[in-house]
Amino acid sequence: MQDFIDQAAKNGIILLNNGKCQFCGADYQNGIFECMENYNNGLVYFDFNDSKNHIFRFMSVDAHALQHPEIHGRWSNHFHLTRLNLIIEKKQIWNYNKSPLLSDYLNRYKSNKPNEFLKAPESLNRGKITARDLTNAATAEECAQLIIKWADEVYHSWNSNHGIVSQIAEGFLANYYNETTL
Ligand SMILES: [Zn+2]
Secondary structure (H helix, E strand, C coil), rough: HHHHHHHHHHHHCCCCCCCCCCCCCCCCEEHHHHHHHHHCCHHHHCCCHHHHHHHHHHHHHHHHHHHHHHHHCHHHHHHHHHHHHHHHCCCCCCCCCCCHHHHHHHHHHHHHHCCCCCCCCCCCCCCCHHHHHHHCCCCCCHHHHHHHHHHHHHHHCCCCHHHHHHHHHHHHHHCCCCCEEE
């Protein structure tokens, strides 16, 4: 928890602890604090022992992070937006082995581009669906469809950065393996 509070302070952001989440607009009583505590609660239907469900965790982590970029390190936005580019646009099959490879690739990339920033869309303008909505899903299938839509909305709200992350994704695929879905 301390991490996101420190990161917000570093970015000069005052965190509000009542009402809706100031970043994603999710309907809570205690703002971002409740949003951070509950963002995993919508994933209860999935059996994560089954690797075919892992994609829903990756997409929801990315969507949530990109709806709250002010409380993450700036390179973590590169990571999450690039991963969504790989999954959504490049149709990559993602798994737990590839995330550290993408981190390694980004570490090398950022040493060549120390001053590159992604431009975050305005708060509350990063997709209408939020993690809070997942808790209204009645089945795993409904939740899965909602996560796909959520990730897609958030990804598109960051469209002014798609050129940058698409190039990073291409560099990653050229250096690591490329495994597309149908
Ligand atoms: Zn939020």
